[in-house]
Amino acid sequence: MQTRIDPQKIIIDPKIQSRIKTSEETVENYAVAMERGDKFPPIVVFYDKELDAYILADGFHRLYAHLRVRPYDPILVDQRLGDRDDAAWHSLGANRGHGLQPGNKDKEHALRLALLHPKWTLQSNKVIGCHIGVSVPTVRKYRRSLEESGEIRPAPFRIGADGRQYSYKWIDGKKLVDAACGDCGYWKNSVCTLLHEATPPDRSSCENFILPMPSEEPEAPDDTEDEDCRIGVYERKAVRPLVAKRRSPGQGWKNVCLAEKNSDLSAVEIRDVFGENYAGALAKSLLKLLHDSATD
Secondary structure, eight states: OEEEEOGGGEEOOTTTOOSSSOOHHHHHHHHHHHHTTOOOOOEEEEEETTTTEEEEEEOHHHHHHHHHHOTTSOEEEEEEEOOHHHHHHHHHTTTSSSSSOOOHHHHHHHHHHHHHSTTGGGBOHHHHHHHHTOOHHHHHHHHHHHHHTTSSOOOSOEEOTTSOEEOOSEETTEEOOOOBGGGSTTEETTEETTTTEEOOTTSBOOTTOOOOOOSSOOOOOOTTSOGGGOOSOOOOOSSOEEEEEEEETTTEEEEEEEETTOHHHHHHHHHHHHOHHHHHHHHHHHHHHHHHHHHO
16 A cells, blocks of 8 residues: 655664665665655555554665655655564565665675574575575575574475475485375375375375475465466465376476365466466366266
8 A cells, every 4th residue: 555654653674674785875866866856666664553663674775865855754655564574574575676776795685684584494495586586596505505504404394485385305405304105295095196096105205295285274475476486376265275287398397286176266277377278178178078978
């Protein structure tokens, strides 16, 4: 929600700033532009209901310039609900498409903040990399360095962009989980739904091992993520998902989660992941299959 608020009420926490330091030159340039009447995009603040406070998440240079030019005039903000952690996480991914672009040192600082946080370090390397704007190998390398220095402990699972907990036998070349098929989310009624074959629960799991869906549904991912960073974005229902997989040349396998009790939702997921042409051909094949079954 965009509105105007008193800039004096905004909390500026330097620890939330994802940059190493504020650029005085940028603040001065923004202040000169504001004095001549240039328009700037709204800064982003998170409103914490418990503290009754506005916490700055994006727009440090703009706010400093505004306070320098017209400190008592209301400032345009993009107001969102959330606490300090929400503001800090947003700050890590800010400025990728506007404002003073973060340098390599800024990105490294943001990456360190993400991996040292007890909640964010559980996110997958791809989620963190997409949010901050660095490559997956960069996140993997920096995570390993923090693990080897003892600053963080290896997590037993990672949370993907689809909100699920993925617990592999091997993560980044390290054996973390001694798992069996019976512990895997693909194992249903003594059958591996991925391989479509009967599987004993004590068989050592394969590289596709995942944890079952959590009892509480995860929050839906932010649809503002880069398109390349979105994996299976779909509305979640409290139902047991069916899992299909697609293999594309040069792309590997992609998970497709189908809601067992919501065929409309599954149809949307198939269309979004496979494309309209495939979805149409699949519909015709299903109709033919049902017609043949009815005439048998």
